[in-house]
C-alpha cells in the first residue's frame with residue numbers, strides 16, 4: 001500500500017529525530033526590548049488625515065464630542081514608532097513562544113486544548129457576525145439568537161438539563177453564576193440564614209471553592225480516599241442542615257471518574273441541599289454520562305475547551321450554565337427564548353439573579369460550539385469521548401514505562417481524559433523534579449506541561465491531556481520527550497536542572513518573587529516604579 | 536551580574552553533626568536508642584548503624600554546590616568521614632582520643648565484659664558530644680547546621696543552639712516526631728543547597744517543634760510526650776514537606792487567615808483554651824497577646840484569663856464558663872492534635888468542654904504534609920479517643936474548612 005501524506009510527513013520527520021524527539025530543536029532568540037523602551041519622538045506608524053474644513057464647520061471638532069471630565073490633560077506616554085517596527089516587535093515576541101498551532105498541546109491537562117477548526121474563524125469574522133451591535137433590535141438579529149438558542153438546546157440534551165444560559169464569560173464565571181443561583185434559591189425558600197456552607201473536593205478546580213466564597217458562603221473541602229475518590233464518609237460528615245450544596249468536578253483533576261457520584265448527590269438531597277457539577281472538561285464523558293442522570297441540579301460546560309474555542313489567557317471564553325426547571329427562574333437575564341418562529345430576549349424574569357455579563361456574553365464562542373456540534377452530530381460527540389479516552393490510555397501506557405514516573409491512586413483503574421502523574425521517584429533519585437523537567441521539555445519544541453492546581457496533593461505532579469485531536473505520532477513524540485528527560489536526569493541531573501538550553505529565555509530563577517506583590521510588575525508603570533527606580 | 540548578586544557569591548559555612556548511632560534501636564524493634572544499655576542490646580541483636588549513610592545521601596546532593604560551601608564538622612563519624620566520602624574537604628573541630636573505641640568503652644563501663652556486636656567497632660560518641668559540637672559550630676559562625684539523627688539528637692541541638700542558627704534534620708532516628716526534618720535525606724541536601732547557595736530567597740525559616748518523648752515509657756507503650764522547644768528550620772517548596780500551597784509567602788498568609796477566621800467566630804463570654812504551637816500563637820498575636828509557646832493559655836473576649844495553665848487551672852476556669860472551646864493544632868511531625876505537648880488539655884477538660892467544642896486548626900500545607908495519614912488523638916482515655924475518631928472540620932483558612940480524618 002502506498003504511503004498516505006500523513007505517514008510521509010511522519011517518516012520524514014523521524015529522519016530528523018533521535019529517540020523520537022526533535023533533538024536539534026532551537027527556538028528563535030531575539031533580544032527584544034520592551035516596546036515602551038523603543039521609538040523616537042515624532043516617529044509615527046499611521047498618519048490619520050485631519051478632517052476637511054467644511055466637515056469641521058458642519059459638525060465641530062472631534063474632541064468636542066468627548067465629555068469634559070473624560071478628556072486627557074496631557075498626551076499619553078506611549079512609544080512613538082513606525083508601523084514596521086511595531087510589526088517586527090510583536091512578530092519577534094510571537095516567535096519566542098511555543099505557539100498553539102506550532103506544536104501539540106498534549107501538555108495542557110485540565111485545559112482540553114483541542115484543535116479548533118479554522119473554518120470557525122471565518123464564521124465569526126464574517127460581516128454577518130462581526131457587524132452585530134448589542135443595541136440592535138432583537139428582530140434584526142434573529143440569526144444570532146437562533147444560534148444561541150439552538151446551542152442551548154444541544155447542551156440541554158448533552159447534560160439532560162431543562163434550562164440554559166450562555167451569558168457567563170468563562171468557566172469560573174459560570175461556576176460563580178451557580179453559586180449565585182443557589183444563593184437565590186435558598187433566599188427564596190427563607191433558608192439562607194441557616195445554610196451557608198458549600199462543599200467541594202480538593203481535586204476539583206479551585207474556582208469551585210473560590211466562587212462560592214465570593215458569593216458569601218463558607219467552603220468545606222473533602223480530601224480523597226485511598227482510591228482517589230472524594231472520601232464518601234467525609235462527605236457525609238460534611239453535610240448538615242447548614243449545607244447549601246456541592247460544587248465538584250467529575251472526573252476530577254486525577255482523571256478518575258467517580259462511578260458512585262449519584263450517592264454523593266443523594267446525601268445532599270436528603271439534607272435539602274443542591275448539587276452542581278463542574279464539567280468544564282467534558283471530553284471524557286460526552287454522550288456517555290449526563291449530569292442530570294446522576295441527579296445533579298445544575299452543571300456547566302466550558303465552550304472554550306470541550307466545544308472548540310481555544311482556552312486562552314482570559315481569552316474568548318464562554319461558560320454554558322445549565323439547570324433544572326426548579327432553578328431556571330433564577331437564571332441571568334435576558335434569557336434567549338423562542339415563541340413560534342421568533343427568538344426573543346426575555347427580561348421579564350422577576351426572580352432572576354440579574355445580568356452576569358453584557359449583551360449575549362461571548363457569542364463568538366457560541367458560534368464555534370454550534371458549528372462544532374452540528375458538524376459532529378450525536379455519534380460524532382460520542383466518538384470525541386472515545387478517542388480522547390483511548391488517546392489518554394495509549395499515552396498512559398507509554399508514560400508508565402518511564403523510570404521515575406508514577407500514577408498515584410486507584411491502581412488498576414483506567415483514567416478518562418487526563419491523568420495526574422507524579423515525578424516524586426525521579427526527584428528522590430536524581431533531584432530532577434517536575435519543575436526541572438518542565439524546563440527541559442521545551443528544548444524539544446514541546447510545550448511545558450501543566451503541573452497541578454494548588455495545593456499539590458500529588459507530589460511533583462504533571463497532568464497531560466491528549467484530547468481527540470492528536471495523532472499517534474504526536475503521542476509517541478510527547479512520551480519520548482518525557483522519557484528523554486528522565487534518561488537525562490539519571491545520567492546527568494545537573495544538565496536537566498540547568499535547562500532550558502534551546503530557548504530564547506533562561507529559566508525563572510526567582511519564582512518566589514512572583515508571589516511577592518512588592519517584587520512583581522504587570523504594567524510598564526509598575527515596572528518603572530518598582531524595578532527601574534531600584535537600579 | 537544580577538545572578539551573582541542574587542545567589543550570593545560568598546562561600547557559606549555549613550555545620551554538620553552526625554549522631555552515628557541514631558536509629559540503631561529501631562531496626563531491632565526497640566523504640567529508641569537512648570542510653571548505653573539499649574544501644575548495646577541493639578548492637579548485640581545485630582543492628583547496623585545507618586545514620587552515617589543517610590548523612591552521606593544528603594551530602595551527595597550538596598556536591599553540586601561544592602565550590603560555594605565550606606563544611607565545618609566534628610571528627611570521624613560525627614561528620615568528617617561522611618563529608619569526605621561525599622567529596623568535601625571539611626574543617627574539623629574537636630578531637631577524639633583512641634580510647635573511645637566503642638567496644639573498649641563498653642568493656643570499661645560494664646567492668647570488663649566486651650560486647651559482641653555485629654558491626655565493626657567504631658568511635659564512641661555521646662549526647663554530650665552532639666551538644667558540644669553544635670555549640671562549637673555556632674561559635675564558628677556557620678550559616679546552617681545539618682544534622683543526621685532523631686528526636687534525641689534534635690533535643691541536644693536545641694539545647695545547644697536554640698533558634699540562633701537555622702537547623703535542618705536528616706531523618707535518621709527511631710523517633711522522628713519532631714517537625715525539624717526534611718522528608719528524605721536527599722531532600723535535606725536539596726534544601727541546604729537552596730538555602731546556602733542556589734536560591735536563598737526561595738527558602739524561609741519556620742519554627743519546627745522539637746518533641747520530647749520519654750523512651751522508657753514509650754517502650755512500655757505509654758506515651759509521655761512533651762513539646763520540648765523549637766528550632767529554626769529552613770523550609771522550601773516540596774522539600775521540608777510534601778506539598779505547596781501558593782509557596783512560602785502563601786503559607787504565612789494562610790496562617791494569618793486561619794487565625795483571623797478563629798477570632799471572627801469567637802463568641803462573646805466564651806472561654807477559649809489555646810493549645811501550644813505556632814498556629815495557635817498566631818491567634819494570640821493577632822489579639823495582641825503573648826502566647827506561651829510550649830504551654831496552654833486561655834482567653835475570653837480577646838483578653839488573657841490564664842497563662843501557661845495546668846489541667847487544674849483549666850478545670851477551675853471551666854467551672855465559671857458556660858461555653859468553652861479548645862483550639863488545638865497539629866503538634867510534631869506525626870499528626871497529633873491531642874496527647875502530644877498539650878496534656879494539660881486532659882480528658883477531664885475535654886469532657887467538660889464537650890467534643891463539639893474542639894476547634895482544630897491547621898494550614899492546608901500542614902495537613903498535606905501528613906501525606907494522607909490521619910490526625911491522631913491520644914488523650915490518655917481510650918473511650919474519649921474513640922469518640923473523637925471520625926472527621927474533623929479543620930479550619931484551614933478564611934471561610935475555609937477541610938474535612939480531615941481523625942484516627943487513634
Ligand SMILES: Cc1ncc(COP(=O)(O)O)c(C=O)c1O
Nearest residue numbers: 110170171172205249278280317
Ligand atoms: C474543571 C475546571 N473547572 C473550571 C475551570 C475554569 O474555567 P475558566 O478558565 O474559563 O474560568 C477550569 C479551567 O481550567 C477547569 O479545568
